[in-house]
Amino acid sequence: MNTIASLQIGEMGVILEESLDRIPLKLLEMGCLPGAEVKLLQIAPFNDPIYICVNGSHLAIRKETASQILISKF
């Protein structure tokens, strides 16, 4: 199963409906919604955290959170 954590820099995906219960409310409020496109922009040195663009929001999240969010890759 693909998650946001498995994206490569520049790759995109769509957040799947199944991950709804696993996304913290705060992330949801910042635009990380099922059906939203997510693009991986950067990975910090030492491979964590990651820098994504989702639903127009530019966010940095840790891999542990990113690996909770299921996506289907483009």
Added chain:
Amino acid sequence: MSKTQIINVALIGNPNTGKTSLFNQLTGLNQKVGNYPGVTVDKKQGKCKLPNNQIALITDLPGTYSINPTSLDESIVLKTLLSNNELEKPDVIVVVADVENLKRNLLLFTQIQDLEIPTVLVINMADQMRRKGISIDIQLLQKELETDVVLISARNAAEINKVKEVIANKNKIDKPKPVCKINHKIDAEYFAELQKVTPNYSLYELWLMVTQNSFPEKVTEVEKQKINEFRSDISKVKRYQHKETIYRYQAINRILKATYKVDASKATDLRSRLDKIFTHKIFGYVIFFGILLLIFQSIFDWASAPMDFIDEFFANSAEFVKSQLPTGMFTDLLTDGIIPGIGGVVIFIPQIAILFFLIAVLEETGYMSRVVFLMDKIMRKFGMSGKSVIPLISGTACAIPAVMSTRTITSWKERLITILVTPFTTCSARLPVYAILIAIIIPNKKLFGFLSLQGFTLLSLYVLGFAAAIISAYILHRTLKIKNTSFFVVEMPNYKLPSLKNVFFDVFEKTKAFVLGAGKIILAISIVLWFLATHGPSSFKDAEKSVIENANNSQLSEEALQQKIASAKLEKSYIGIAGKAIEPAVKPLGYDWKIGIGLITSFAAREVFVGTLATIYSIEGVEDEATIKERMTAEIDPKTGEKRFNFATGMSLLVFYAFAMQCMATLAIVKRETKSWKWPLIQLVGMGILAYVSALIVYQFLK
């Protein structure tokens, strides 16, 4: 509504939307920073005259992405909005959104609209629209959102007047209708029952009471109990919150589809190009450490001239006042107590203002978020978060705002560790102590022909402070058993040029708060010290006589005699007695009873050390108005006949001040932020032991 009545206006919006710029534009210098009752969150308020001559009291609420709080700052927003206290409750809410992130900003807007308080939407940074290819159908957006929408660029005065006009008109309108009306979609029956609890609150207010377990003052116990029943199944509440957010975004997407267009071809990739440099695996760190070096360099280079000027000015003022006023108790209090006391506070202003200025610029440009991103993984190894970098840097100005800035860290363990170790960073109160000791014990020479030896010593002390912070963080990380329940999310705002006005206000407010806060303590202690040093028990009065009697046998000059009398008096004064009492404890560290007095008074605040010695030595040297540094250099240890501030004693003092927790104001803030005396006590004792032992080792080794 009468014309003289003041209306309450709350400014609310996501972070980085230019909310503070709008606040500064609306209120000008007519603002003040207070505190919310019970917490230390800054409450920024200002007055503004509306076109109809009404006065609006504008409150700048902390930036938040949603009404559902995840931090202390954000919970203030919820509290203010739910409040039913006439003075707190806003009459009009201005939601500030930024044109580029309108979708996410509208989430907060729809939540607030549902509270049924008159709400205005202000879309900021309109000057960016053309460049970014954004177009908005304002008429349609107003219709869809059922509210007034104003497009502004916070620096345009005409548009600011439009905001004032809308606020003035808005206040007449009755309760707005909620835009989302989503509750029946989630669970019609559940929400119908919830509304039945009481008609005094809107359905959304009741829903917030359910989800946040936070109640306005006037909610009765019976109502509370009924509301609490709705949260009996907490996982259902959580699910409904998720659904609520999704429905809100669906409504927003529908509205924006018709009103908001972006021409993608106009988009520049400046952000991604800058990000590639600033978050680069190597250049990112090089740039960050370069900026850190620049910060430290500027603290010393830019601040040294004004500081020397202030130092001279106060020494001259004391001399001038002394020459103009008749000798006596009052003149002594003025020239030996109050003037040096005020000087000891004012001398910090250049360094603190420069530090606050540089930090404000870094935050305004959006660079600070990149530092958070860059440093998170490293900081996590030490039990902290990337967000801990900001408190640790701010700590180089003052631990008090630094401890308060940890509030953005959502994980309690990461936040607690950051709070506990922040006082190790070299704050500006340590600087005068370091500066004077270094000037005395380290020769003014160049290392390898270019590196100032004094500057290098100071840099080493900064490194020592950071190292102590990092190592103790690691120990705390390994020993504290606190489960991490929250997660990390940071918005990466777009880069922008800092607004000088915002930076100026920020620096002005923070410097003022520091000077007034710490200044009161320092001035009070200076006066108390002066009194304790000029009064004493019965033996104090005999001191002068006995010196003169003894002196009759030897051939002393008049000046040397006066010096001896002053010395004897100081020794027999109250403060001399206290200093002597702790002398046995500090002797192994290389200190005498005069330095002991400085240590005692430093527990109020470190910088008092210099002021204390200034007071002690100015009482001693009757005729001489030289600066404190010259006096300390000249001080002789009577037993050995050598300089009192020799290399070993100086180094021992430097190490002691690097580690010891000598700031009552910080302890008080830590107590408030951690809500217990346990943590500040652990800080006080732990850092105290470390300081004593390290200073002991240093002195015994170098002696």
